Amino acid sequence: MAANAVLPRTTKRRPVSWGNPLTYALALAVAAVSITPVIYVIIGGFRTTPQIVANPAGLPDPWVWDNYARVLSQSNFWRQVFNSAVVSLGTTIGVVVLGVCAAFVLARYTFRGREVLYTFFTLGLLFPAGAAILPLYLMLRDLNLINSYYAVILPQVAFALPLTIVILRPFLTAIPRELEDAAAIDGTGRLGFLWRIMLPLSRPALVTVGILAFVTSWNAFLLPLLVLGDASLHTLPLGVQNFSSQYTSDTAGILAFTSLAMLPALIFFTFAEKQIVGGLQGAVKG
């Protein structure tokens, strides 16, 4: 589906042409609106605060690396990157493992109450995570989980499960029954079938739900804000927010910190974009 202009025409793709000028003009306008503010922030990080105050819309003159160097040499920044990574990876692994197990049962077993169980999970799509945040905090406090990675990971897994199951189940259902029969004839049980055949075959769907869970968790703000009071556990979004409210006069520093915080998500998405769109294709199929 990508416009692979460099590929030889021998592939089955339809030939890709240069569009008309209007198409490019509009596409450029869309791109400009999307990324100009982001580029401004990244370039602003190369200026000094006096430069920015004197002329908010100017270019760096001279370019200074100091802001970025300052943020990168802060142990806080790396600590927050580490915390974000632990929380996001923990959430992703939890969602994928629990989601696959439940979706496998809902897709490949016939039993009384199956549709009830499925509806029960899909109901979660109607429960906004935001609305539950206060009682969630109180419960985590009673469980003595406040100020631990679990306080973020467990609720994030729980709230990501409904969407994960909704995306995974049709995928697992679509895998042909013949494969299951063949596996049974070869003496593989249903669990062996799940492990050796289902998981490898459903990798695209697993990657999609994994990416969605990872990005959501990486960007999460409200839950960490309430349950991670301990600054040494702060994730990157909390770190950016604190930095910007603590050093309000250090505009250049804030811009540099914000740019560096954006970077992982941007890089990650650049590589995963196809997976996300491809995975959603199944979910929005009409």
Add this chain to the structure above:
Amino acid sequence: MTSTNPTLDLAGGASAPPAGPRPARRSSARAAETRRKWYEIIGLTTPAVIVYVMFVLVPMGFAFYYSLFRWRGVGPPTDFVGFDNYVLAFQDPIFLDALRNNAIIVFGSLLIQGPIALGVALLLNRNFRGRTVFRLLAFVPYVLAEVTVGIMWKLLLSDAGTVNAMLESLGLGSLVQAWLADLDLVIWTLLAVLTWKYVGFAIILLLAGLSNVPQELNEAAAIDGASWWQTQRHVTLPLLGPTIRIWMFLSMIGSLQVFDVIWVTSVPAVRSLGASATMATYMVDNGFFARLWGYGNAVAVILFAISFVAAVLFQRFLLRRDIEGAITRRAN
């Protein structure tokens, strides 16, 4: 859909069709198999069910319980006040402002993002060199964390910020505004920021929907002499209906509980006057930071009830035809 699923038909040995006398050994093997199946079902689903019930359903139940008390969050709640907290909320002009703001965001998002996203998706669905790059660029705002977006726009829109400076230098000094401090303007500024942030999500969904529209249909229309516009209007758009409605649903639920961008971008003083508050920021301000736990939980229940009713109504009237085929099943 039960009958159409290509699943193992193990539905309880007892109800299996082949009737008639069976050797005893066979049926006990069957019972063992049924038991084994149930062990697997229970073993595989229990962890997910426990986590889901414990962290999604149970807290909502507790929210209702706590909302009936006046409670500062210390010790067990004892000061039972019935539905007073709910009455108080609907008497607070700031909460009513928050409700109004949520309504502006829900309808504003649908009316502004929908047409923009549709236009951009149709544009980026055309076949031209560099399309992949343009797609990636259009998704950038959606991928960024809400917090970074909020801080970015807060700096850009501050009184001495870049937006005003650029207006000055373009000779449009009369358009300079206190974007985030003007009590009448701030919610519209925030709506613009939210639009910038989330229109990419609509574009992603619509592009995914568009790639399901068979290319042959467009080609057939072209052969019949239809222009590009006519093809989009009469072939593509009708086929996108389900995707558009699913986006509307997700956008509505998201707008009702919007928190991060509002919280980070808007100034607390402006928020506390109600000008830029939403139900979620009002709930966190009052429940968590002012430690009015009973009251905050009442607001949580109201927020949940509104989302729930909106979702049910939407499903009932708009999604009914789509939900089966579009969200829950991959029609192969």
